[in-house]
Amino acid sequence: MAGTADHSKFEQLKKPFKSGPEVTKACLACHTEASTQVMHTSHWTWEYTNPANGQRLGKKTVLNNFCIATTPNLAFCTSCHAGYGWDSANFDFSKQDNVDCLVCHDTTGKYRKAPGKAGHPAYQDMEFPKGSGKMIKAVDLNVVAQKVGKSSRDNCGACHFSGGGGDGVKHGDMDSSLAAPEPHVDVHMDAAGLDFTCATCHKTSGHKVAGSRYAPMAMDKEKHIRGRADANPATCQSCHNSRPHKNARLNTHANKIACQTCHIPTVARGGVATKMSWDWSTAGKLSPEGKPITKKDAHGHVIYDSRKGDFVVGENIVPEYIWFNGQVKYTLLGDKVVKGEKPTQINRFEGSHTDGKSMIWPVKIFRGKQPYDPINQTLLVPHTAGDRGTGFWDNFDWSKALTAGMQATGAPYSGKYEFISTEMSWPITHMVAPKKDALTCAQCHQPQTGVGRLDKVEGIYMPGRRANPWLDLLGWLAAAATLMGVLIHGAIRIYVARKNPAAGHH
Amino acid sequence: MKMRSILMVGSLVSVTLFPALAQADADWKRGRVYYRMVCTQCHTEKAGGAISPSVKSKAEWTAYFQADKHAKGKDAVKFYFSSKFRDSIKATNKAAAKFSDVPEADLAEDVKEFLQKGAKDGDAPARCS
Structure with a gap:
């Protein structure tokens, strides 16, 4: 959609900018309320308090089983913060110039926040990773500032497609294929069709974006x-x-089954693989020369990285299905966890067939192994990225990384660590397929594979599910016997009536 | 005037000798849509199956485009980015219709950019799932 302002004509923007905050200052000269609005959103605060249970959530607080937590790794993680300079607890959340307008409003595709720069882009050419010879070009802020516009899929996707450390890693239903999908991948965002942007559904008002997963x-x-x-x-x-x-009949299904269950038959459908598991316990293996190594599968996907451990990746993944009422309980730092046969749930989607608030939802369940304190019985947070001499990705020393990481969080750490199996669930709601690709009745009720989509969903009677061929045979025999009985009875009555007409009219 | 001529010649020489410079503004997203909705669709329906970007390395894709041989040399790769080809299928192909006005060279560069990204040694190895 064409805007009504050509920003290249604004005198405030026709000057060289040395930093992002300088651009923000220029933006605020006209858009006087923009920073204040942004500051009230979780894109800025990275905080959310669940009104149902009081849990303090948001990226500032939650743990996951990907890169685990942000606190000790802020300068890297905040390359997805809508601001500039958040590299420590001293960040000034009230300073308006710290808001990054460009990350959401750049239309050139040239504006990229640089790794390890706490939300700043590269102001000079920089090599990343160090020693790799790969260069990140300095951004021309003057050009970018004059080409701002409405947020596009690229703006949102710069962070949301790459959650978990790479394209498609985290969600399964969001990756760079959604930047330009064909209808098979997403019928709404189809680049040659409806061409929805993210904001078409995530309708935004006063910089508040609707549809956060923290408030599903x-x-x-x-x-x-x-x-x-x-x-x-x-x-x-x-x-x-x-x-x-x-x-x-389909509408009655919609009373208990989320639309996504039938209309998103698989995820990671756009040719981009998603991670399905991450085993941190195998991280740190080095080459005989002491160098970090990576292994790739036949398609070029990384399946082992010395810095991170083993991965399983997948495409066209069939989701798992659960009852979900919109409430999610998180395991937070300091919460007691028990190392046992069952994996620890980093977040637990609540719901049941009896509460009247739940529907059957598709989820991606991400499985992994991550550091755990066996004395305090808590999950641990490592320092991974950074140059402070303790980052695991530099020195491959868990003890140093965990000590530094836990110091940064301020939470207790016994000094001992093990690895614990964990699971984390992600709601599936993007990559809606064309209706011709929706699940068929048989995929749940009479699966040819013998495994129905909803076989593991408890608390429902579903015709065809868990059918026992012997029981079915018994039922059919009983029905046949009944039919035979009726026919024989009827035949006898007809025979008797014809033989003795008077008896038939009593 | 002389300076302008020198600059124009310089630009042409740069673009000819250093195709990477010409590709600087290539749109991988437009390339992705064209590759998946035109190339992949036709290969799936008529040529025995899709060819994933990740079956080749970046260098192999570059060499493929430089050789410009489609179907083992039966015709040119270039043809499939031509207006003539797009016009011939646009009644039934939404991507060909949507990009019918895009210059041939630009569209080819877009697809090359997508294939560089999605190659097996690219930033995001991609398949035709």
Whole structure:
């Protein structure tokens, strides 16, 4: 959509800028409320308090089983913060110039926050990784500032497609294929069709982006009018309503089954692999020369990295299915965890078939092994990236990395570590397929593979699920016997009636 | 005037001798859409299966485009970016229709850029899943 302002005509922007904050200052001269608005969003605070259970969430606080946590690694992690300079606890969250306008409004594709620069782009050409010979070009802020516009899929995707440390790694339903998908990958974002941007669904008002995974909506029964401020515009129902099918039987399914369950048959469909597991316990193996190593599969995907351990990657992944009522309980730093046969749930999606608030949702469950304190029985946070001499990615020393990491968080650490199996669930809601590719009835009710999509979902009777061929045979025999009995009985009655007409009219 | 001529000749020489400079503004996203919706679709339906970007290295893709031989030399790769080809399929192919006005050379560069990104040694090895 064309804007109404040509920013290259603004005198404030026709000057050389030495830094991002200088550009922000120029933006704020006209867009006076923009920084204040951004400062009230989780893109800035990296905080969210769950009103249902009081848990303090957001990237500032939560743990995961990818790169684990941000606190000791801020200068690297904050290359996805909508600001400049957050490299320590001393960051000034109230300074308006620290807001990064360009990361969301650049239209040139040339603006990139540089690794390890705490949200700043490269102001001079820089080599990254050090010693690799690969150069990151300095950004021309003057050019970028004069070409700002509405946020595109590229702006959102710069961070959200690469969550977990690379393209498609984290979510499974979000990767760079969504920057320009064909209808098979996403029927709404189809670059030669509807061409939705992220903001078409994640409708934004005053810089508040609707549809955060920290506040998910599992069931939406609202009577929607698109644009209503008090409703969630990011649900399927906000456009399609809750009875979208012509077939009444399908609409009854929609009472208990999330749209995504049938309409996102698999994830990582765009040719980009997603990580399915990450085993930190094998990290640190070096070559005979003492150098870090990587191993790749036949398709070029990294499956071992000395800095990170072993990975399993996959494409066209069939999600797992659970009851979900919109509530997610996280295991946070300091929470007691038990190392046992079952993996620790880093986040637990709550819900059941009885609570009246749950629907059957598809999720990607990411499995891994990560550091754990066997004395305090808590998960641990390592210092991974950085030049302070303790980063695991530099020195491959878990003891140093965990001591430094836990010091940064301020949480207790006994000095002993082991690795614990963990699981983390991610809701699947992107990569909606064309309706011709939606699940068929048979994929749940009469799967040819013998394994139905919803076989593991408890608490429901589903025709065809877990069918026992002997029981089926017994049932059919009983039905046949009944039919035979009726026919024989009827035949006898007819025979008797014909033989003795008077008996037939008593 | 003389200076302008020198600059123009210099630009032409640069673009001819250093194709990487010409590719600097190539749009991998447009290349992705064209590759997946035109090349892949046709290969899937008529040529025995899709060819994933990650089956070749970046150098192999570069060599493939330089050789300009499609179907083992039966025709030129270049043809499949031509307006003539796009016009012939645009009634049934949304991508060919959408990009019908894109100059041939630009579209070829876009696809090359996508294949460099998605090659097995590229930044994001890509398959035709």
